[in-house]
Amino acid sequence: MKRQPGKGINGAGLGPGKKTRLNRILHQHGLRNGTAIFLPYDHGLEHGPRDFFDNPVVSDPAYIIRLALEGGFNGIAIQIGLAEKFYWDYAGEVPLILKLNGKTDIPSDAEALSPLHASVADAVRLGADAVGYTLYVGSPAQETDFRQLRQVREDAQRFGMPLIVWAYPRGAAIEAKGGRDSFYAVDYAARTASELGADMVKVNFPHPEKVSGVKDAYQHEFSPQQAINAVVRSANRTLVLVSGGEKAGDEAMLEKTRQSMEAGATGLIFGRNVWQREHDESIRFVARLQEILSKYPQAGAPGA
Amino acid sequence: MKRQPGKGINGAGLGPGKKTRLNRILHQHGLRNGTAIFLPYDHGLEHGPRDFFDNPVVSDPAYIIRLALEGGFNGIAIQIGLAEKFYWDYAGEVPLILKLNGKTDIPSDAEALSPLHASVADAVRLGADAVGYTLYVGSPAQETDFRQLRQVREDAQRFGMPLIVWAYPRGAAIEAKGGRDSFYAVDYAARTASELGADMVKVNFPHPEKVSGVKDAYQHEFSPQQAINAVVRSANRTLVLVSGGEKAGDEAMLEKTRQSMEAGATGLIFGRNVWQREHDESIRFVARLQEILSKYPQAGAPGA
Amino acid sequence: MKRQPGKGINGAGLGPGKKTRLNRILHQHGLRNGTAIFLPYDHGLEHGPRDFFDNPVVSDPAYIIRLALEGGFNGIAIQIGLAEKFYWDYAGEVPLILKLNGKTDIPSDAEALSPLHASVADAVRLGADAVGYTLYVGSPAQETDFRQLRQVREDAQRFGMPLIVWAYPRGAAIEAKGGRDSFYAVDYAARTASELGADMVKVNFPHPEKVSGVKDAYQHEFSPQQAINAVVRSANRTLVLVSGGEKAGDEAMLEKTRQSMEAGATGLIFGRNVWQREHDESIRFVARLQEILSKYPQAGAPGA
Amino acid sequence: MKRQPGKGINGAGLGPGKKTRLNRILHQHGLRNGTAIFLPYDHGLEHGPRDFFDNPVVSDPAYIIRLALEGGFNGIAIQIGLAEKFYWDYAGEVPLILKLNGKTDIPSDAEALSPLHASVADAVRLGADAVGYTLYVGSPAQETDFRQLRQVREDAQRFGMPLIVWAYPRGAAIEAKGGRDSFYAVDYAARTASELGADMVKVNFPHPEKVSGVKDAYQHEFSPQQAINAVVRSANRTLVLVSGGEKAGDEAMLEKTRQSMEAGATGLIFGRNVWQREHDESIRFVARLQEILSKYPQAGAPGA
């Protein structure tokens, strides 16, 4: 299986501000080789504090930011409230990805929509290096979702701020067509983010074996590697971050990581798989991920 | 059967900016005789990557833009994300039609609406020569649809940007009245676009034999030529582009093309029928289309 | 004497809109080799109709636009009033450079300032491919001048519209320091336009022999070639257009042209030297200029 | 002497709103042959009531509007205050030209500027068919003057409202260069209005014998007919209205009228020469003017 080429940040479409900030994230933090591991920490809003029960110290945002620093992450993704209260203490030490929308998981997901609660201007003011937006691909609420994303994209373009889209298949129609992590759904989600202007897209690892109700083209046998290859290709020049999702077995996560990087992904965005462990164990696990990423340097490095 | 006259771009209602940009599309690219073939490439959003499975190279937007250049197309129609990332490399080589709205085909079509995700100002900034808007004629969501289109039309008028309307009959009521490609539905859609301010309208080729549930006037025997003649006439000074739709037999497509041009259409907008083939075969098929269009020069040429 | 390299339009700083429009001007009109000859026609405002007395037909803007078409010019530079009334008839046939400011030569030049009378938005609406702004380098009115230019530059950046600065040394201090066409003054003017964001700059050919009152660095013997070389270098990535100024001897103009192109200039902006002659003589003179420019193809051509 | 052709209103640059309103003025009032006589009545502001002393009834705006109706004028030009108080009674009976700027003649004219006191939006609200703006060509205040005019032009374009510029040479530099009604000054003023976007321009009849201080090109012997021919040509597609100025001998005025129409002017704008007489005498004088204009029908009539 031939490795797919990485994507880099040298496309002129990026503009100087986006290129500056992506260069900082990808080449001046973490492994500094064009790959990235982000630490997302929006679970307190998205799931509630239940995600912190097994390891209560992680309910403290300062603990998480320090973990990002110690682990050599390329950025932390948090909501406006935590950014306002906690980022100053570590300002500039680790890139900030300001998550601009979010929701609780209390009401039904059938017409999933993640409302905006912060702006690109907030991100500029806080010194963030990117903004994050959750798009629920396939949701009946897509009119509002697209309208929100359009405003974010325009502001991000105007301010030279990279836009990372959390592209999540969601809603009743998705559940009827293979579910949210089917190859079909993840592939479509990656492409949608790219078509709508994402600079990076966060996707779940695709499951090609989930074929019930999916479109014909996906009703075939695909290996996980073939599936993630296709997803990265569908995203074209949009850089791909693979999500960790719920905490799973380490070896499975490492294998997914290898496959993703082999497919041309830029890196990972791993939350629960990292911080739902004891501190030193978190650091050790990140080191194992970085060991894999170190084998996949990307274009766009200084002098490249 | 007497050929209907073409329409040209010399109506003073166009204003200098729209005339400049249409002149460029129709007389400075492609056959340069006032006809046009556009290459649409919004399928990644509208259908998902499945449309690219048979010929995976077409999932790469750069391949498509190069195909448009090699084939001598009059323009490519893409969404904002691909335009931002890929058009710079070919800026000005082939006219850009920025598609301003779009949707996934995951949720139900019963209340079809294509949300805006870009603006006419984006099109100006990117150097586009036209904007595209999908109007779902007959959809229960027409209030929002018309409100969106009104904003686009006003901006297009203010910036001198030609407005191409993808006029698609859609929604439960349409399905009950002959379906989306009945003569009745296509004819009504063409007229609606014209009444609401389109400079060009993209329609499907009308099917006069689909009469179940259509209005009385359409409950008669019409030849395909009569039907497309009527559709072009309904569009009056709005230039007509005939859509290729799903990939179909070559001879059928060529015959449709001949009938459309005979009726006074300006040209074609063919996506899957072109790029769902191997590269050289795509080029050869386009050449056959152009051979037909070369027999139908339109008014508005330099010196006309 | 080693020829200096041309500049081209492939710098990522241009953005897709500016690149599209410059590509059109430089590679889809005129010689299509990256060089340019523009026909300026703002003399009716800047000098009054007296410039038209020797050849009254040139007081008719339609004559001038046709001359630009017949002569194969890369663009015409006119004020808003003529653009509104005359460009429609030739919309898109020859690129329009909308001149955004201008003044009469009736009041004193001591505090020269060229007031804005049109906007970049007007240029977009009219289908123009560039805007022109006259900057009076060295004038005591520089505060207002810079403020006006800043607005134009921001709008041009926002709309992807190339900005051509007419960089004219002017005012009492300039007259005391070598005059408006000294090497010192022209070199400084070219650099100022570049520092303030011009995509192209129009300068007079520098006179290195005018040394009375100029800064020490210019108090040396320089050949005309050395002087124009330095001016083009001072402009760095800003493309240089050399002005014809008052009608002068043909051989002198051709020699200036050769020297300018040798220095790496992009082309010429010749008004009175072209249209203050009988029609066929104008065309013949332009052909001689083009013969020179054809030897200096620039980077940035399609496929480059 | 060959008669110069009239200009008409069929240029596409006008847009539908301007064409509608000009068609109303030129073809549905007065002689209905494309010519025009306007009745200006801004003297109460520009000179003060002294202009009304010889015939006190003319200080009553209602008298003037009735005079315009009885005399078959193509429009009255008045300031906002009189328009607000008097036009309702005759709304639509005679076209209203709302004069948007004006000044008293009390302070010095050296830096002449006519401040705005109404807007194009006021004109729309009042049902006016055109707006008038006084531009002091050659005044040192040209920066402010051009800025004001730019706003008026943009609004007029946006609202489809014809823009009539009162182009008056004025200021110390003009006095030093032949004075305000020299051929040089009037010719330059007509051109300036055209370059800055006037649809019609009001000029004084040029005096070719005033040559002291004028540019060389005007230092020759020109007949009055040659001079007015040149002025109309300088205005190109901008329609020319010749001003009556101070009351003068009837035969002289009629001769000027003949020469102006022969030159291709659209008509007259006569105030004091009309209403500084007894009522019936005013009407008789207008009839003599119309007799001349009836011999010069202009293009642009309905069906033309």
Add this chain to the structure above:
Amino acid sequence: MKRQPGKGINGAGLGPGKKTRLNRILHQHGLRNGTAIFLPYDHGLEHGPRDFFDNPVVSDPAYIIRLALEGGFNGIAIQIGLAEKFYWDYAGEVPLILKLNGKTDIPSDAEALSPLHASVADAVRLGADAVGYTLYVGSPAQETDFRQLRQVREDAQRFGMPLIVWAYPRGAAIEAKGGRDSFYAVDYAARTASELGADMVKVNFPHPEKVSGVKDAYQHEFSPQQAINAVVRSANRTLVLVSGGEKAGDEAMLEKTRQSMEAGATGLIFGRNVWQREHDESIRFVARLQEILSKYPQAGAPGA
């Protein structure tokens, strides 16, 4: 002589965005110890190309940016035109300080004012880490100067963008009171920048021996060290950068550097003293400056 403490960036008044960006400049580039050497390159506008004559390669902005990279500078300070055209190629490699105002040195300096030609929003868009503003302390134009600075300060606060003030005593009154580099004038300028909201201030090294016309308090004998100590103290929490000014002897510059750092300055902003030499010599000279700065680590480093 007791060394004065450095200032660092840990004051909460900074806000997270300013702290992030200052942290990047001071601790993630150059020596990474809280000190800084900036490379200013606005001489093409402020003095004209004559500053480049001795070493013509420095007229190329790309050369200068590469010099900043090779020399390990903490930032380059350039105008908008060069930033737009050249920064993309090196985006993020070296911090960009966008200079927001500037002027030519052609007209008289008596009422010195540096007009704005770019905005803080431009800086955000380009990915800059600070903005620069030249304040002419003591100029009669201070009303306009303060109004401009107020807008910049407000925008900088809103966007979290550090504000560096070039505090230059200037104007007729300054010349009469000790001149632009007297201790009195420099001390006053440093304080003025601090009082008006500068995050950093660029000052010339003070000359305590220039006492003619200065206020009594400065009419005493002060050592250069005492003078620079006082200036740094006057700036309080505003970080101080000492300017190199015209090229001078190396030993003198190194001594000034030592004295400045001893006084608690943050670093240097050296243009002509660096780039008006041959390339390798520039690098060697910077290394000698850095050797000094390495002895003065400042607070605010990671973990501080």
